[in-house]
Amino acid sequence: MRVLKRAVDLGVNFIDTADAYGPFVSELLIKKALHPYPKGLVIATKAGLTRQGPARWAPVGRAEYLRQQVELSLRHLGVERIDLLQLHRIDPKVPVAESLGELVSLQKEGKIRHIGLSEVSVAEFEEARKLAKIVSVQNLFNLTNRSSEALLDHVTKLGVAFIPWYPLATGALARPGGALQSIAEKHHASASQLALAWLLRRSKVMLPIPGTSTVKHLDENVGGAEVSLSDAEFSAIGSVS
16 A cells, blocks of 8 residues: 555556556555545556466456456446556457457447557467557567567557566576676666666566565665666676576
8 A cells, every 4th residue: 555655656657557556456556545636647457367276267258258357456446447457368268359359349339448468479469460559569579588579569650558577587697696786776766676677678668577476675675766777788788697
């Protein structure tokens, strides 16, 4: 509750969640802490991925299931329209046209404002764009895992938001004496702040979503947006692996 309220106080205007987080616990906490929501705050949620237990996830993209989950998210968040609803995963057992077709129907009904995708390839993104207007993609991407770089470059050209999940991963790069230490010391910043600064510099459509459960860590994350990297520093950080 304190983290959510502090985030808004700091000027954060985008909060990412999903029906599967809890399940629903995250959405309910957001409502409890922030409703009625301040003007300009965008809350994005996701549907289409079920959680059966620790590390057990399964996609479900059937139209009736997605409609049910959207209706529940509307109730749990306390809104009449979801600002951004992202298909949490493409279900290989369900035609993409069925899943996205239902989201488009919900959009036409005024229950969804924008539609996004999560964990897709360039080809899947392009297929989806034939079925719906896609405004965002959310893929794993950070300093140590750049497997979605082709998608990032693709959506950057199109002006589609790229939302990297797990953006703070620095791995061995953050060890004392590691590749980030000297640059971090120069900026009086942490390795996590450098990771965020690098992401923000990497693309104009980058929208990192670092998660945290403490106010102290939240303050540190937000401070990462204030770190300005030189061209040489940006290249040096990006060249380490």
